[in-house]
Amino acid sequence: MANWIEACAADNIEEEDVIRFDHGGRVFAIYRSPEDEYFATEGLCTHEHICLADGLVMDEIIECPKHNGRFNYKTGEAKGAPACINLKTYPVKVEDGAVFVAV
């Protein structure tokens, strides 16, 4: 059963950007793509547990702010050293101007 949690207002995230969302002691990262779609992944880099929401989003890639580990935030796929473990992704839906994540 999906447990949908309201994370933020859709316009809280700028286009091609990311914000941090904390829930139940866990950190998530919520993205808005250049095509205006929303995505969510676990919020800490799999390399050194750095908060990804401080990183740069370019197209479908999020870059860790510390060591430039790169991930595709749509699929969670790690795109090369130093990041070699994929990010978990979570389903997202937008309803009435709010973003919901299935945690």
Place this chain on the structure above:
Amino acid sequence: MSERFVIVGAGECGARAALALREQGFAGAVTLIGAETYLPYERPPLSKQAMAGLETPLPKTIASTERLTEADISFCGGTWVTAIDRPNKRLVLSGEETLGYDRLLLATGCVPRRLPVPGADAASIAYLRTYDDALAIRSRIEGGAHVAIIGGGFIGLELASSARRRGAEVTLIEALPRLLTRGVPESLARRVEDEHRTHGVRMMFGDGIAELRCDAAGTQVVLTSGNEIAADLIVVGIGAVPVTGPAEAAGLVVENGIAVDEMLRTSDPDIFAAGDCCSYPLPIYGGRRVRLESWRNAQDQGNLVARNMMGTNEAIASVPWFWSDQYELTLQITGLVDEGHETVTRALGDGATIHFHLATDGRLVAASGIGPGNAVAKDIRLAEMLIGRGARPDPTALGDAGVRLKGLLAA
């Protein structure tokens, strides 16, 4: 017979190059030789988490035994390369054995610069480069100890921050009038200085070291002014020197590090050098020769040199980038600050600041920032891309935190 590629130095750069050779599909033999007995590990934590944490740290491994096996990389730890026999294309190893190569990579890194004063080579004087160095220092900074750190560069400052976290008293001695004199703008260095003062580090500027003394009375730093500072531990952090011995003895050109061209080739077409040990020309600064001591540079060059050893002939395109963590602050610098002529400052709020350094022709040549956590990371990364493109961004826009840097990238 299949081609044999040998890598000397199993640090960040050598290990990355070995893995990259396989990622790029190299089918020959790959041998990775390292003087240290550990599996390849990361150095940045040694002055940070590993030093500040309560538990004895394990080395943060770059490539596990399984990963090395899976990639079919022969790893020879605890082995020194003592000579390079270029005419016969063979290496001489510490155990008198020899090993043939078709192509060779020198990724021998740096060693700490020794302080040229009496007493500086005593066994009790600490220097920080390796995991073993870090363990030795760590065991001596527990609560209440007084640590004297010589040198106000990154290693000394990160160590000061970690030692304060562990409850040690810290005195930091810098010969020049301020901290971080190489490649860091003065205002950032002042900010770092304030932070260390706030955290109770005692700082002494403008006084040289005459002697380090270890006797029955304990350990003392004797300053040129005649002042003496008694300490339980003295750590010297006055920079690092590239390891060039075997390269030099083999007749390769050495110029502030093993000299390579923009494809990381030494003066011998079958020998490459990369990472902290090499100096190379940076195309984006008109071919200015630099030697960087930076984790990401070691990674980038490891990846690039692997491709070039396989014959790609690709020139260096990456922009210098460096970070340092002290207390809750992170500093990030991209580009070469001393290429700048004019500085524009952007205040990001929360005490985070970025300086943009512009050349006389308006090109962005560097950006330096400091702030809590990773507050400056995004903008420094965008600045790095602007620098890489040779962009001449509008200074007013750079100084205005309301203007998104990403927008300037599109311009």
